[in-house]
Amino acid sequence: xxxxxxxxxxxxxxxxxxxxxxxxxxxxxxxxxxxxxxxxxxxxxxxxxxxxxxxxxxxxxxxxxxxxxxxxxxxxxxxxxxxxxxxxxxxxxxxxxxxxxxxxxxxxxxxxxxxxxxxxxxxxxxxxxxxxxxxxxxxxxxxxxxxxxxxxxxxxxxxxxxxxxxxxxxxxxxxxxxxxxxxxxxxxxxxxxxxxxxxxxxxxxxxxxxxxxxxxxxxxxxxxxxxxxxxxxxxxxxxxxxxxxxxxxxxxxxxxxxxxxxxxxxxxxxxxxxxxxxxxxxxxxxxxxxxxxxxxxxxxxxxxxxxxxxxx
Amino acid sequence: xxxxxxxxxxxxxxxxxxxxxxxxxxxxxxxxxxxxxxxxxxxxxxxxxxxxxxxxxxxxxxxxxxxxxxxxxxxxxxxxxxxxxxxxxxxxxxxxxxxxxxxxxxxxxxxxxxxxxxxxxxxxxxxxxxxxxxxxxxxxxxxxxxxxxxxxxxxxxxxxxxxxxxxxxxxxxxxxxxxxxxxxxxxxxxxxxxxxxxxxxxxxxxxxxxxxxxxxxxxxxxxxxxxxxxxxxxxxxxxxxxxxxxxxxxxxxxxxxxxxxxxxxxxxxxxxxxxxxxxxxxx
Numbered sequence: 001x002x003x004x005x006x007x008x009x010x011x012x013x014x015x016x017x018x019x020x021x022x023x024x025x026x027x028x029x030x031x032x033x034x035x036x037x038x039x040x041x042x043x044x045x046x047x048x049x050x051x052x053x054x055x056x057x058x059x060x061x062x063x064x065x066x067x068x069x070x071x072x073x074x075x076x077x078x079x080x081x082x083x084x085x086x087x088x089x090x091x092x093x094x095x096x097x098x099x100x101x102x103x104x105x106x107x108x109x110x111x112x113x114x115x116x117x118x119x120x121x122x123x124x125x126x127x128x129x130x131x132x133x134x135x136x137x138x139x140x141x142x143x144x145x146x147x148x149x150x151x152x153x154x155x156x157x158x159x160x161x162x163x164x165x166x167x168x169x170x171x172x173x174x175x176x177x178x179x180x181x182x183x184x185x186x187x188x189x190x191x192x193x194x195x196x197x198x199x200x201x202x203x204x205x206x207x208x209x210x211x212x213x214x215x216x217x218x219x220x221x222x223x224x225x226x227x228x229x230x231x232x233x234x235x236x237x238x239x240x241x242x243x244x245x246x247x248x249x250x251x252x253x254x255x256x257x258x259x260x261x262x263x264x265x266x267x268x269x270x271x272x273x274x275x276x277x278x279x280x281x282x283x284x285x286x287x288x289x290x291x292x293x294x295x296x297x298x299x300x301x302x303x304x305x306x307x308x309x310x311x312x
Numbered sequence: 313x314x315x316x317x318x319x320x321x322x323x324x325x326x327x328x329x330x331x332x333x334x335x336x337x338x339x340x341x342x343x344x345x346x347x348x349x350x351x352x353x354x355x356x357x358x359x360x361x362x363x364x365x366x367x368x369x370x371x372x373x374x375x376x377x378x379x380x381x382x383x384x385x386x387x388x389x390x391x392x393x394x395x396x397x398x399x400x401x402x403x404x405x406x407x408x409x410x411x412x413x414x415x416x417x418x419x420x421x422x423x424x425x426x427x428x429x430x431x432x433x434x435x436x437x438x439x440x441x442x443x444x445x446x447x448x449x450x451x452x453x454x455x456x457x458x459x460x461x462x463x464x465x466x467x468x469x470x471x472x473x474x475x476x477x478x479x480x481x482x483x484x485x486x487x488x489x490x491x492x493x494x495x496x497x498x499x500x501x502x503x504x505x506x507x508x509x510x511x512x513x514x515x516x517x518x519x520x521x522x523x524x525x526x527x528x529x530x531x532x533x534x535x536x537x538x539x540x541x542x543x544x545x546x547x548x549x550x551x552x553x554x555x556x557x558x559x560x561x562x563x564x565x566x567x568x569x570x571x572x573x574x575x576x577x578x579x580x581x582x583x584x585x586x587x588x589x590x591x592x593x594x595x
Contacts, residue, residue: 064418067593082424084313098411107327113428114320115419142449155415311315 001304007303014042016163016194017063021072024058024218032058035072039210040163040196045189047209048198049298051306053216054167056198057095062310063196064092077163077241091161093169101141105132105151108140112155126154130184146177153184164188164195170204182208202299212298216306231297235267235274236260238290245286252280264290316419317429321403325433330402334439338395344443346386347452350374377453377466381475382549384449388479389541390516392445393486396438397507400490404585405482407501413594427589431582434491438483442476455494475548478571482541485574485581489537493580494590497595511538537577543570 017040024033025312033055040046050056061067063074065082077123079085099108109123127133130150135143143151147243149169169185170178178201187209189195199205206226222229239245242263249257251263256268269278271293281288325331354372374383387393407413416426450466457464466472491508492504515538522529533539547567 022365062595064414066414066417082417084420084425087418087420087422090418092520094414096411100328100410100412102328102330103324107323111320111323112419114323115316115416115421117420159420226475229450297316 003070005284012158015039015075017046017074017076017196019059019063019072019074022059022062022069022074023071024055024062024067025070028220031220033062033069033215036215036218036220038074038213038220039130039222040194042162042194042211043197045185045197045208047205047212048147048196048215049200049202049205049212049302050198050215051200054215054306056166056200056215058218059196059215060092060094060165064090064094064165065154066094071184073284077161081126088159090165091156091159092165092292093149093152093156094165094167097155099140099147099148099151099155101139102117102255103140104137105140105147105154107142108151109136109158112158116159118158118288122158122160128155129157130154134172145172146174147220149173149181150184153188155189162193164193166195167198167201170199170201171196178204202297203231206298214302214305223302230298230301231268233271233293233295235271235277236290236294237265237267237277238263238287239281239288244284245281248281248284248286249277252277313425314428315419317426318376318432319429320416320421321426321430321433322436324340325344325403325437328402329468329480330406331437334398334402335397335437335444336570338392338441339444339448341391341395342384342387343448343452346383346449347375347415347456351456372460373514375453376457376460376462377450379467379549380446380450380453381467381585382469383483385475385479385548386444387546388482389486389538390511390543392479393508393538393541394481394508394511396441396483396486397435397490397511398504399441400434400487400492400505401494401500401503403430403494404491405494405503407496408494408595409497409500411595418486423589423594424586427586431488431491431585434487435484438487439480441450441484442479444589445479446476478544478548481574481578482544485537485541485578488578488581488585495585499562515539519581537574540570543567544574 014056017038019036019038020036022033022036023031025031036055036059048059059069061082062069063076065086075079077089082120099105100111103111106123106127109126110120113123115118124133127136130153132154132170135147140148140151149172153166153169153222156166166185170181173181184193185197189208197205197209202283209226211225212229214221214229225291237245245265246257246259249267253267253269258266258268260266269277274291274293278288279290332514350371354368354375357368373379407416417423421429452463490503490507494500495505515533515536519529519533519536519539523533543565544567547565547570
């Protein structure tokens with residue numbers, strides 16, 4: 001599908017995925033997803049984070065139309081999930097890629113191209129894109145995990161979709177395979193294409209995503225761009241006498257001052273205020289012994305959010 | 313969308329070795345059981361067996377082209393039908409085993425279009441199998457007639473067409489039985505096991521015994537698919553018994569009713585599969 005054709009189908013909204021109050025209760029009463037709100041904007045690489053069993057795959061299965069929500073609703077590429085209108089514009093790789101093992105990689109894609117009424121030449125294009133052209137004529141039953149993952153991405157790209165939904169695409173890959181895959185996802189997310197990527201690998205998300213949502217026990221516990229999620233930078237200061245230092249800092253910054261367990265002052269302000277704060281402390285007769293700027297890692301935030309929520 | 317789905321389903325069905333192995337076995341058995349064994353019995357009657365000369369002659373005549381339709385339908389609801397059932401199971405059950413339903417259902421056609429496409433592909437395959445059986449039977453019958461110096465005249469074309477239609481309908485209902493069971497159980501093994509148990513034990517053995525207990529059982533049996541497949545094949549002439557299978561005698565045969573019941577079962581199994589596919593989550 002060409003860009004101009006895709007353009008013609010685009011909805012007025014700039015949100016490619018909108019889910020509201022999405023809920024999934026399985027038979028037997030297990031509540032996998034509860035009241036989930038999710039928004040993915042056009043052109044972004046959205047990281048959907050959560051520990052194992054948090055409800056990521058269930059959510060993505062609902063967005064792909066494979067599962068039906070028990071409550072709530074979603075719009076994916078401007079239509080209900082699973083409808084031909086939505087499927088035409090969405091490429092999906094959910095959990096481990098599944099293919100017909102007696103067919104070659106190329107024939108698997110040719111089969112999918114027939115489903116979508118796409119010409120066979122499209123198969124060659126996507127095989128090139130995932131660097132699988134030279135290995136595509138072997139039966140899929142003989143493929144390694146990495147080759148299957150690549151073929152899975154090729155299958156998801158076949159329709160030249162405006163939205164790619166990738167569920168833990170680096171799962172089962174060795175470190176080199178993971179690095180190559182991250183490069184691939186970054187490349188795929190360039191331009192107008194939107195990528196919704198689920199993962200429990202924080203460094204992966206940190207490297208490739210522009211915005212993230214964190215899900216735990218079926219609920220969205222945080223959503224925003226990486227800086228928002230991490231809560232911006234912090235300045236850590238050690239100063240004596242501590243009481244006088246605290247008074248000066250509170251007067252200057254109010255409730256943005258915390259005292260750490262080791263007695264250091266943690267200031268939730270941007271690092272460009274370091275000079276101003278140090279000068280005020282020195283002017284007040286406080287001796288400053290250490291000043292440093294720190295950035296919370298996504299892992300810190302993730303552990304805080306999912307650990308606290310799960311009672312860990 | 314259904315045409316696109318059919319093209320995809322046909323693409324993968326005809327490239328699947330298991331389908332060709334099953335079809336090849338069926339065609340080989342049709343020739344071996346239907347012709348070669350019968351021909352051996354007719355030309356070399358077992359010692360001690362009481363075989364009147366007229367019966368041997370009739371057995372031999374049943375192998376010539378004039379009896380093509382009757383002979384090709386001989387084992388339609390039993391031996392051939394079981395192979396059709398296995399093909400139906402393979403076409404649908406493996407999609408669950410390989411988890412390829414999620415791959416297919418995240419492409420364009422949509423769930424129901426994809427399912428209809430798969431059913432159509434199986435139907436076309438069933439027709440090709442029936443045509444292959446008729447063609448091979450015709451060839452073997454012609455060669456046997458030639459060897460015996462007997463007439464090689466075929467039955468009227470209308471009779472052959474009716475026979476092909478009847479055989480196709482029987483294959484279709486058996487394939488849909490396998491397809492429906494695979495959809496219900498979301499796997500192949502249980503579907504094949506239960507399909508075989510139903511075909512061989514429930515309808516042919518259990519109901520055969522129950523019918524002797526009262527007419528109510530006979531009336532119920534007359535609504536079931538394999539009984540009606542038997543009725544339909546018997547309408548083309550008395551079938552010969554096959555080792556291992558008991559062919560139920562139906563007395564007066566109402567062909568139209570048998571066709572109607574088989575069409576109804578095919579429709580029920582197709583709609584049932586569609587309903588399960590429509591409302592269940594894809595795993």
